[in-house]
Amino acid sequence: MANALSLYQSAERADPARSLTRFRSSAAIQREVEYFRSQVASIKTPEDLYKNRRMMGFVLSAYGLDTEINFIGRIKAVLNSDLADTKSTANVLKDNRYREIAAALDIKKTGLATMKLPATIDRLAERFVSAEYEKSLGKQDPAVREARYFAQNIGKVTDVYQILADKVLRKVVLDTLSIPEQIAIQPIETQAEIIKRRLDISQFRPSGTAAAAQQSRTDLQSDVTVLERAQAAAAATRAGEIGQRLRDMVGRYDGLAALQDPSGANAATIPVHDVAIPRILRQQGLAATAEASIGQLADGLNRLSALRRLAADPANDGNLADYKAEFAATAAAMREEVATGATYRFGGQDENLLDGSLAGDLSATIDTAGTTATLRRQDLSGFLDELDAADAAFAAVTDAGDAASLGAVADAISRGGPQLGAARDQVLDDREALATRISGVGNFTSTLDSVGLQRARASVIDADDRARQVATSLAALRQLAVDAAAATDPATRQVLDDQAQVAIAGITAMLATPGTGLDNPLGAADTDYALPDGRNLTLRGRDLVGTIGDVLGSASLVSSGKAEKLRDAISADLLPAITKARASMAIDRKVADSAATVLDPRGRIDEAVRALRAETDAIIARAASNGTNLLVTGQRDIVVRQKSGGAVLTVEAASTFRDKVRADLAGAVASLPGDAAAARATLASLAAHAGDVESGLRASRGRVDFALTEARRKLAAMPAVDASGSAQQTEFTKRFIQRFLSLRDAKSAVDPSAGATGKGSEYLALFA
Numbered sequence: 051m052a053n054a055l056s057l058y059q060s061a062e063r064a065d066p067a068r069s070l071t072r073f074r075s076s077a078a079i080q081r082e083v084e085y086f087r088s089q090v091a092s093i094k095t096p097e098d099l100y101k102n103r104r105m106m107g108f109v110l111s112a113y114g115l116d117t118e119i120n121f122i123g124r125i126k127a128v129l130n131s132d133l134a135d136t137k138s139t140a141n142v143l144k145d146n147r148y149r150e151i152a153a154a155l156d157i158k159k160t161g162l163a164t165m166k167l168p169a170t171i172d173r174l175a176e177r178f179v180s181a182e183y184e185k186s187l188g189k190q191d192p193a194v195r196e197a198r199y200f201a202q203n204i205g206k207v208t209d210v211y212q213i214l215a216d217k218v219l220r221k222v223v224l225d226t227l228s229i230p231e232q233i234a235i236q237p238i239e240t241q242a243e244i245i246k247r248r249l250d251i252s253q254f255r256p257s258g259t260a261a262a263a264q265q266s267r268t269d270l271q272s273d274v275t276v277l278e279r280a281q282a283a284a285a286a287t288r289a290g291e292i293g294q295r296l297r298d299m300v301g302r303y304d305g306l307a308a309l310q311d312p313s314g315a316n317a318a319t320i321p322v323h324d325v326a327i328p329r330i331l332r333q334q335g336l337a338a339t340a341e342a343s344i345g346q347l348a349d350g351l352n353r354l355s356a357l358r359r360l361a362a363d364p365a366n367d368g369n370l371a372d373y374k375a376e377f378a379a380t381a382a383a384m385r386e387e388v389a390t391g392a393t394y395r396f397g398g399q400d401e402n403l404l405d406g407s408l409a410g411d412l413s414a415t416i417d418t419a420g421t422t423a424t425l426r427r428q429d430l431s432g433f434l435d436e437l438d439a440a441d442a443a444f445a446a447v448t449d450a451g452d453a454a455s456l457g458a459v460a461d462a463i464s465r466g467g468p469q470l471g472a473a474r475d476q477v478l479d480d481r482e483a484l485a486t487r488i489s490g491v492g493n494f495t496s497t498l499d500s501v502g503l504q505r506a507r508a509s510v511i512d513a514d515d516r517a518r519q520v521a522t523s524l525a526a527l528r529q530l531a532v533d534a535a536a537a538t539d540p541a542t543r544q545v546l547d548d549q550a551q552v553a554i555a556g557i558t559a560m561l562a563t564p565g566t567g568l569d570n571p572l573g574a575a576d577t578d579y580a581l582p583d584g585r586n587l588t589l590r591g592r593d594l595v596g597t598i599g600d601v602l603g604s605a606s607l608v609s610s611g612k613a614e615k616l617r618d619a620i621s622a623d624l625l626p627a628i629t630k631a632r633a634s635m636a637i638d639r640k641v642a643d644s645a646a647t648v649l650d651p652r653g654r655i656d657e658a659v660r661a662l663r664a665e666t667d668a669i670i671a672r673a674a675s676n677g678t679n680l681l682v683t684g685q686r687d688i689v690v691r692q693k694s695g696g697a698v699l700t701v702e703a704a705s706t707f708r709d710k711v712r713a714d715l716a717g718a719v720a721s722l723p724g725d726a727a728a729a730r731a732t733l734a735s736l737a738a739h740a741g742d743v744e745s746g747l748r749a750s751r752g753r754v755d756f757a758l759t760e761a762r763r764k765l766a767a768m769p770a771v772d773a774s775g776s777a778q779q780t781e782f783t784k785r786f787i788q789r790f791l792s793l794r795d796a797k798s799a800v801d802p803s804a805g806a807t808g809k810g811s812e813y814l815a816l817f818a
Contacts, residue, residue: 053798054193055791061187061194073183082108082182083175085207090166096157099165100126108475112177113151114199129157144215146206159281163676169274193794196222197787201779204254211244213251223249253518253782269693270765280690282701285680286747288673289704293740295662295735302655303730309495309560309651316495318418325497327649328585329414330395330488331641333425335394336412337481338637340403340428343392344474347433350384351467354440358459364450375444381441388430394637395590400580404428404473423487425480428473436466460797482613488644493651499580500653504723505590506579510639514632516560517572517594521628523560524598528620529555534613547607550616554602563594570595571635579645587645589638590630598624626751656722659729670708680747681707692757694764699757701750704743711736 073079088106093099100106100122110116110125112187118125124139126146131140140152154173164170187194200222203215213219224231227248233241308314324720356381358368366373391406406429413424443458449623450456524690527550534546564570569577574593578586601619606612642776647657673681678688688701714736718729 052440053795054191055795057191058194058197058787058791059188061198066702073186074179076527079179086178087171088177090171093162096126096129098163098491099162099283105640108178109155109174111153111181112174113147113154114181114545115147115151116181121324126154132158144211145214146203146216160677164275164279166279167275169271169278180235191793197791200790201442201783201787204783205256205425205779207251207254207751209247210249210251211238213245214238214241222787225793228788228793231284232502254780254786256780266694267765267768268418270768272760273692273761274765275693276690277692277699279676279678279753279763280688280699280701280754281675281758282680282688282751282754283702284675286672288669288745289681289707289740291746292662292666293737293744295658296740298735299655299658299662300730300734300737302658303726303733303751306550306655310497310695316474320495322415322418323494324582326416327494327496328581328583328587329412329500330416330423330484330649331581331587331645332394332396332401333412333414333423333484334481335396335637335641336401336403336643337425337477337484338640339394340392340477341474341481342633343387343404344470344477345386346391347430347470348474349386350380350387351463351470354444354459355463358444358456358463358572361444361447362450362456362473367449370447370449374447375445378441385434385439388434389813391398395576395588397586398576402799403477406431418493421487421490423484424754425484426476428470428476430473432442433466433469436462436469438508438659438775440466455510488648493654494649495651496649498582498645498650498653500723500726501655502579503587503642503650503653504656505568506577506581506587507562507639507642507646508660509577510571510589510635510642512565512568513592514569515636516564517628517632520557520594520598522562523553523557524620524624526626527557528617531607531613531617531620534607535610535617537610540608543607543609543613546613550605550607554605557602558599561598568639571638572631581645586640589642590634591633593625597627603807652726653723656726656729659715659722659733663712663719666708666711666715670711680704681743683709690754690757694761697757698752700754701754702746704747707740 074083082104086105090103090299093102093105099109101120104414106122106125107116107119115125127139128143129140130147131138131152131153133140133149133153134689135141140148152158154164154170165174185194187198192332196218199218203216204219206215207219213223223229223245224233227245227246229248233244306756309316310320312320332724354377357377360372371414388404389402393402395398395401403425406425406427411424411426413422415422423808440459443455446452447455447459498512526771530546530553532541534550537546538541561571561572564572569589570642571577571589572594573591574596575591577589577591579589601616601624605616646653648654670679670681673679679685680701683705685703685705688702690699690701691697692699708797714732718732718736721728723731
């Protein structure tokens with residue numbers, strides 16, 4: 051049976067590169083390396099790494115720390131250590147491997163960015179293969195693995211305390227010097243003195259030439275890492291993205307006149323679009339209104355079904371009168387929804403897609419090829435008949451045992467439901483088909499009132515925002531009324547009334563005062579906005595100013611009765627009125643959005659400007675790389691000092707870029723829609739600036755890429771270092787290892803099961 055020394059010498063004589071290559075190609079090792087490489091790209095946070103036991107095992111094994119896999123808490127603390135802080139976990143733990151892994155992954159500063167660098171991944175893979183190779187040798191005899199580990203690491207030791215902190219180095223030294231393990235009970239300083247008296251550790255350090263070669267390799271590896279971090283690819287890409295979008299907008303503004311020229315290339319298309327645009331908007335408004343109404347009707351029908359089930363339960367006979375009242379009220383509300391809730395006002399005229407009043411289907415031809423978008427008329431009169439039948443049958447129910455009447459209710463609902471569902475499906479299909487037709491038109495060519503349509507859009511947005519605020523204020527006012535109704539002290543009610551009057555004044559002003567230059571859909575009057583073909587887009591007045599003003603104008607909390615009256619009016623009338631108005635305005639907004647940002651070619655470009663302004667911060671945030679964003683305020687230049695040659699590369703930060711893009715785009719948006727020429731000039735200037743920033747960053751990247759390529763080339767050209775690190779061993783190291791293994795073999799010969807070395811008396815002769 052081969053002993054430890056012969057096994058070690060055999061491993062040393064073998065071609066290390068060939069042995070390692072053969073080991074690397076084994077199926078088990080390849081599986082682990084391929085798994086790590088595939089998974090490292092997908093993990094998002096350090097926590098993802100810590101939770102993946104297989105990946106953590108790989109990383110820890112690469113640094114000889116695989117036994118730490120069950121102590122993830124300590125490893126987290128190590129990897130999050132600030133190596134500049136002598137009290138951090140990696141520094142407190144004396145074993146150099148902890149500092150080494152913390153520095154290599156750099157999670158404290160860069161998260162997973164450093165670990166995801168190609169150079170880091172390659173280095174981890176190589177270290178893992180080497181570590182597993184050593185383990186495979188250790189399986190034949192643990193002493194062989196210990197000896198090879200000692201050979202690889204003893205040359206890095208600068209003081210005795212590092213030996214004492216590393217369990218393998220400590221074991222080899224103590225065994226070889228025949229120092230008993232029991233010295234561990236003595237103070238660490240005493241242990242160090244014992245070793246110092248018997249061992250000059252400077253003899254383990256390699257010669258100047260070997261050390262210089264290793265240092266060159268280390269420096270080049272460091273250069274590869276820092277140069278990979280300094281690449282400005284992300285920042286250049288994002289600056290280029292913004293610049294390209296700006297140039298596209300400028301080009302579209304410049305091409306607008308030709309697009310809309312009645313005598314130009316679109317001479318035949320413009321008249322088609324002039325007729326189509328009002329029809330499309332009418333279809334969109336009617337379809338959206340009908341869809342919302344059908345939703346209300348479906349909710350109502352579900353409630354009617356629930357009431358029928360409740361009435362059929364004998365336990366609820368005492369509530370039958372209440373159920374009948376609710377059933378009748380719900381049915382009446384559903385009839386009203388079809389009659390008026392489903393109406394949409396376009397060009398000052400109310401139309402209803404659901405009640406069968408339209409003369410026929412609505413069609414719009416959207417191109418010269420005759421492509422048509424159609425919205426089919428619906429007729430819910432049959433559904434209403436079934437609703438009436440259900441209402442009458444439920445009114446006739448005598449008790450839970452009235453199977454005939456309850457059955458008639460169920461039958462009517464079961465007949466009406468499919469009719470409502472069919473109408474819903476057709477409306478949805480037509481709406482989606484219309485959207486598809488619109489998206490198929492590259493550019494509409496009509497000349498619209500961009501200023502007016504944008505005002506319509508902004509007005510309805512403003513009105514909805516004010517209505518939301520009014521609802522919040524009304525809820526607060528209702529609470530004051532509740533408190534006043536409960537108060538018994540007139541003085542308290544007076545205080546509450548004073549507060550209420552302030553709130554009422556604020557609500558009244560909010561309802562009556564639109565944003566600067568905007569119209570007020572919360573008032574009673576409709577507002578029309580011009581469209582082609584002599585048609586108008588109508589924003590219907592909701593008359594909340596009058597509805598709410600009439601109630602609040604005489605409101606008072608000075609008596610319990612008046613407080614209760616206001617409380618009830620807010621709950622029963624005012625808040626529902628706001629909810630209804632906001633639902634209706636949501637439809638107006640959809641149509642106004644379509645008119646101002648899709649069908650109006652000028653408005654479509656204006657909206658692209660607004661969209662870029664809204665997306666600026668998110669785009670620039672994606673320029674971050676390795677914890678650095680070269681496009682944000684306060685970012686310093688990246689200065690790379692190459693250790694291998696002393697060269698210094700600087701990647702200049704465009705630290706004013708984000709602020710300039712924000713400010714210039716905000717200025718362009720402010721000038722729209724009224725002054726497109728000013729917006730266009732701002733965009734052109736900003737596009738040129740973005741182009742300069744992109745060019746500068748790409749030039750910097752070119753210099754960094756060249757230096758990175760050179761560093762990688764030089765690193766690849768260096769002589770390979772074998773897994774054992776024997777090229778770095780001093781003669782003293784080789785004799786020390788030989789002595790360690792000889793003692794181990796001698797001990798094994800006496801006691802094959804023993805794990806400790808024999809005493810050995812040749813120490814003085816060997817190291818004299």
